[in-house]
Amino acid sequence: xLEHDLADDYVTDDWDKSSYLPEWLSSIxxxxxxxxxxxxxxxxxxxxxxxxxxxxPRQHTDAAVMLCRSDAYGAAWRASKSPLVGxxxxxxxxxxxxxxxxxxxSAGLASFVRVEMPLPMDRAFECFVFCDEEITDRSxxxxxxxxxxxxxxxxxxxVTSAKLEISERERESLVAAxxxxxxxxxxxxxxxxxxxxxxxxxxxMRKTRTPNxxxxxxxxxxxxxx
Amino acid sequence: xxxxxISIPKRVVYVDDKGSFLxxxxxxxxxxxxxxxxxxxxxxxxxxxxxxxYWRDLERLLSVAETEGNERTGFATRLIESYFGNWSRFxxxxxxxxxxxxxxxxxxxxxxxxxxxxGRRILLTGEADAQVAxxxxxxxxxxxxIPKSTPNLYRALTSGYEEMHQTVCEHLGHLIRPTLTPExxxxxxxxxxxxxxxQKVEDLDWxxxxxxxxxxxxxxxxxxxxxxxxxxxxxxxxxSLAEILTADGFxxxxxxxxxxxxxxxxxxxxxxxxxxxxxxxxxxxxxxEGPDLYAAVFDLANLPVLSSKVYGIDDIMSPxxxxxxxxxxxxxxxxxxxxxxxxxxxxxxxxxxxxxPGSDAVLSPPTxxxxxxxxxxxxxxxxxxxxxxxxxxxxxxxxxxLAERSVPPAVNAYVxxxxxxxxxx
Numbered sequence: 001x002l003e004h005d006l007a008d009d010y011v012t013d014d015w016d017k018s019s020y021l022p023e024w025l026s027s028i029x030x031x032x033x034x035x036x037x038x039x040x041x042x043x044x045x046x047x048x049x050x051x052x053x054x055x056x057p058r059q060h061t062d063a064a065v066m067l068c069r070s071d072a073y074g075a076a077w078r079a080s081k082s083p084l085v086g087x088x089x090x091x092x093x094x095x096x097x098x099x100x101x102x103x104x105x106s107a108g109l110a111s112f113v114r115v116e117m118p119l120p121m122d123r124a125f126e127c128f129v130f131c132d133e134e135i136t137d138r139s140x141x142x143x144x145x146x147x148x149x150x151x152x153x154x155x156x157x158x159v160t161s162a163k164l165e166i167s168e169r170e171r172e173s174l175v176a177a178x179x180x181x182x183x184x185x186x187x188x189x190x191x192x193x194x195x196x197x198x199x200x201x202x203x204x205m206r207k208t209r210t211p212n213x214x215x216x217x218x219x220x221x222x223x224x225x226x
Numbered sequence: 227x228x229x230x231x232i233s234i235p236k237r238v239v240y241v242d243d244k245g246s247f248l249x250x251x252x253x254x255x256x257x258x259x260x261x262x263x264x265x266x267x268x269x270x271x272x273x274x275x276x277x278x279x280y281w282r283d284l285e286r287l288l289s290v291a292e293t294e295g296n297e298r299t300g301f302a303t304r305l306i307e308s309y310f311g312n313w314s315r316f317x318x319x320x321x322x323x324x325x326x327x328x329x330x331x332x333x334x335x336x337x338x339x340x341x342x343x344x345g346r347r348i349l350l351t352g353e354a355d356a357q358v359a360x361x362x363x364x365x366x367x368x369x370x371x372i373p374k375s376t377p378n379l380y381r382a383l384t385s386g387y388e389e390m391h392q393t394v395c396e397h398l399g400h401l402i403r404p405t406l407t408p409e410x411x412x413x414x415x416x417x418x419x420x421x422x423x424x425q426k427v428e429d430l431d432w433x434x435x436x437x438x439x440x441x442x443x444x445x446x447x448x449x450x451x452x453x454x455x456x457x458x459x460x461x462x463x464x465x466s467l468a469e470i471l472t473a474d475g476f477x478x479x480x481x482x483x484x485x486x487x488x489x490x491x492x493x494x495x496x497x498x499x500x501x502x503x504x505x506x507x508x509x510x511x512x513x514x515e516g517p518d519l520y521a522a523v524f525d526l527a528n529l530p531v532l533s534s535k536v537y538g539i540d541d542i543m544s545p546x547x548x549x550x551x552x553x554x555x556x557x558x559x560x561x562x563x564x565x566x567x568x569x570x571x572x573x574x575x576x577x578x579x580x581x582x583p584g585s586d587a588v589l590s591p592p593t594x595x596x597x598x599x600x601x602x603x604x605x606x607x608x609x610x611x612x613x614x615x616x617x618x619x620x621x622x623x624x625x626x627x628l629a630e631r632s633v634p635p636a637v638n639a640y641v642x643x644x645x646x647x648x649x650x651x
Contacts, residue, residue, distance in 0.1 A: 169473055193466040195494075196473060198440075202497045203474075205298035212297050 020158045021056045028129075028147045031140075034109060035130040037064045038159050039074075041123035043219060044209040048075035053125070053159040060130075063103035070098030073114060073126055084116040087141035089134045104130060111135040113144040117152060119222055125156070160223050166204055173200035175226050178217045229420040231399030231437040232288065233427070234318055235260060235449075235534055236391050241270040241336065242325040242350070254609060256384060257543040257551070258449075259433065260316060260534065267324075267331035271339045274322065278342050280314040288401035301405065301438050302498055305445055309436065310453055310531040316539055320394040321387040323348045325374075326355045334358065337367050344397075346390035348383075350374050369393070380605065381612060405439040413460060413517055422514035426456065426521055428617050431545070433534065441494035445526075449544065451533035453526040457490050459510070461518040467491065480507060487512065490522035499529070545616075545623040552610045553627050553641070559603040560637045611644045621648060 025036060036056045042049035055064040073082075089111045093101045104112075109130040117125040127148055135141055166174075169190070176186035176197075183201075187194040201213055208219040220226050236259035242248050248263045255261065264270040287308050290301075309315060322340075326333040326349050337347050349371040351359045359371035369390060376382045403411065413419050414437075427435060427446065432454075435446030443457040459467055468485045470493050483489045489507045496505040508522040543551065614620050628641065 167473070193469055195463070195466040196469045199470045199473065199494060199497065202298060202494070206497055206500060210298065214296075216298075 020154065021054065024151060024155060025056060027151075028144075031144055031147065032131040032133050033129050033144070034132045035060050035104075035107075037067065037128040037130070038155070039064075039068050039126040039128075040159065040163075041119065041125075041222065043163050043223065047122040050074060050126070053163070060104070060107060063100055063107065066098055066100035066103055067128070070096060070100055072096065072098065072100070073116075075122065078116070078118075078122065078124060084118070085114070085141075085145045087111065087113045087135050087144075091134070108132055113141050113148070115145050115148045115152075117156070119224075121218065121222060123222060125159075127152070127155075156224070160225075164207060164220070164223055164225065166207060166220065166225060170200045170204050171220075171226055173197055174204060174217055174220055177201065177213055178221070178226060227417065227420055228396060229414055229423045230392065230395035231402040231414075233395045233432070233435050233446075234284075234320065234398065235316055235434045236321075237261070237316070237319045238321045238323060238387050238391075239264060239270065239274065239319045240323045241265075241267060241328075241333070243267065243328040243330075244325070247325075253555075254380060254605070256548065256609075256613060258545065258548055260539045262319070267328050267333075267336045270322075270324070271331075271336055274319060274340055274343045274345070277317055277319060277345075280317055281344050283314065284309070284318065284398070285401060288398060299498055300440060302441070302445060302495060305436055305438070306453070306499070306529055306531060310445065310447065310529075313532055313537050315434075316534055316537055319343075319345050321346050321348060321390045323350060323383065323387065325350045326358065326371075327352055334362055334367060337362075344394070346370075346387075346394055348372060348386050348390065378608075380609060384612060399437070402437060402439075407439065409460070409462075410439055410442060413519065416514070416517060418514040418516060419519050422519060422521075426511075426513050428619070430454065430456070430523065431619055441492075441498075443495075443521075447531065447533055449533060449539075450535040451531065453529055453531045455492060455495055455524040455526055457492055457495070457508075457522050457524065459487075459490055459520045461487070461520075464520065467493070470494065474505065483507075484510075487518075487520050490520060492522075492524045495524070499526075501526075545620045546626065548613060549620065549623040549627045550631075552606065552613060553624070553631065553633065555606045556603070556610060556637055556641070557633060559606050560634060563603050607640055607644065610641065611647070614644055614648050615651075621645065 021036070025033060036054065037052065037060065038054040039050045040053040041047070042051050050068055052061075052064045052068050055061050090101045090105045090109065095101075110132055111134050112128050112130045113135070115127045115129075117127065119125065129144055129148060131144075169192075172190055173186055176189055181189065183194045183197045186197045190197065201216065204220065205211070205213065205216045208216050210216040210219055217226070238255075238259065239262045240248060240251050240255075241264045242251075243265055245265050248265055252261070252263050262273070264273065287304060290304070322337075322343075322345055324333040324336055324347065328336075331339075333349050337349070340347075347368045347370075349359050349362060349368045351371050351373050353373070353375060356373070359368070362368045363371060370386050372379070372382045372386055406414070414423075423444075427444070430446065431448050432446040433449040435444045435456075437444050441457065442459070442463070443455055445453060445455055447453050464485055464487055467490065468481050471481050471484060471491055474493055476491070480489065480491070484491060484507075487510050490510045491505050491507050493505040495501075506524055508524055510520045510522045513519050513521045610624075614624055624641070624645065628638065633641070
């Protein structure tokens with residue numbers, strides 16, 4: 001068993017507060033979906049740094065963390081121009097030293113479909129839906145992918161807002177920065193003082209743990225917040 | 227009169243080959259700042275040359291131009307990391323006081339070897355050296371010369387180096403000036419603001435500070451810490467501060483108090499330094515009127531800064547310690563005078579009638595004494611008068627010292643006279 005504090009390093013989302021996930025899962029339960037894992041970029045890390053954004057039900061947390069820490073898919077997968085969509089049966093996977101396939105198998109799961117949602121700057125969300133039966137043909141995988149893609153916009157909002165929250169005024173100030181406006185011009189656009197504009201920018205830099213305005217704009221762009 | 231944008235810790239180096247004279251200076255010159263006494267001119271050259279690196283680091287630190295909101299951290303962060311957390315600032319000698327007549331290396335030769343050292347130089351001269359000193363002054367080698375035979379050498383020295391230290395600080399301050407907005411530059415030139423800021427720095431008993439343009443205020447500290455933030459707001463900028471507090475979700479009631487100049491909040495510094503918890507509110511004080519300038523003090527505890535006390539400059543004394551030392555010297559000198567039969571015997575009987583020179587005469591010692599003799603009862607009393615004149619805090623410290631120890635009535639009478647003269651001013 002992984003220690004819980006280790007899991008906590010990787011699982012920082014607040015999905016318990018969101019009623020959306022159980023609802024989402026039950027809406028596709030007729031397809032045999034039993035679990036969902038979303039891996040995403042560490043908002044403050046390098047391109048390869050990923051963390052568990054969501055795991056549901058939570059009993060799979062340890063397995064999700066093992067998957068996240070393994071070298072399965074992720075940055076190397078993207079760099080090799082591999083497909084955005086794919087499926088596997090856990091039983092037919094090569095034994096992995098990371099141990100995550102066995103962990104999911106012992107929890108009664110048999111297969112998964114992986115759908116990647118690309119983000120700027122070599123980052124991506126990786127959504128894994130696990131089923132309790134093996135997948136035998138492509139049409140089942142296609143149906144699951146379709147379900148994932150069609151609900152992604154709502155799911156994305158639920159999983160990202162817990163990671164990074166900025167106020168509406170902060171968002172406006174960043175849009176202005178992205179448009180190339182100076183503090184003075186931004187202040188005119190937002191009808192406030194220059195001092196407040198730089199304060200908004202400072203707040204976002206602090207939240208995104210970025211050292212300057214350019215990096216802050218890129219970070220929030222990464223999450224589609226502007 | 228200007229307000230220097232930076233005030234570095236005061237450090238005065240005295241160089242004289244005559245150990246006895248240095249010893250007198252060590253005992254008598256003010257101790258509320260760092261001092262060093264060097265009897266070998268060559269040692270002095272070596273020590274002061276070593277400072278070059280520290281001076282260049284400081285000039286670099288102060289010269290970096292501010293950017294408007296591009297970086298998360300600004301001047302305040304850099305100052306805390308590289309200045310207030312750095313011991314090298316205690317090794318910046320602002321004033322060198324050197325004797326002209328020294329065998330081997332003369333005072334002027336010593337100074338010529340220090341071309342890269344940016345501090346101010348005061349030459350101590352004998353009767354015959356006036357012409358040498360004048361030409362050295364005209365050549366820009368020295369900024370002042372003081373004949374050792376000056377009737378009031380102590381006062382000439384202290385006022386001389388205070389003025390020089392101020393000049394050094396003003397020069398360093400020019401490096402910060404480009405970061406100021408035109409409004410800030412304007413307000414810092416107003417006499418009322420200069421006076422208000424001076425008074426505030428004195429009240430806070432700071433031994434050093436640096437002005438920051440964004441956010442506007444002073445970072446400063448006493449010789450025993452902690453680092454403090456004196457936030458400054460004009461009547462006009464109170465509105466923009468209130469706007470920031472609105473964005474940060476402060477309570478309406480607090481925001482109105484800020485708008486009216488009752489409180490200030492350290493929201494910007496708090497953000498930049500990523501201080502724990504919420505930004506704080508502190509009582510605002512109107513330190514200048516027309517243009518109005520508001521100030522509030524915030525203690526910045528738990529930052530990795532180094533005070534001179536922690537660093538271990540043991541020569542430095544607080545007003546309280548300095549007053550204790552002076553009163554102790556005064557009592558000792560008084561006792562010695564009584565033993566020598568020099569002082570009026572009547573004084574020892576507790577007669578408080580001031581038959582001896584009055585408080586005005588105290589300020590100029592009898593001419594019969596050797597001019598540079600800065601010991602003796604009169605001299606100590608005169609030092610006490612000069613020290614007391616420095617600030618209200620020193621006067622208060624003196625009354626506390628008088629309350630905590632017993633002082634012969636005669637001595638007490640003199641001290642009271644000194645205090646009375648100060649209060650009359």
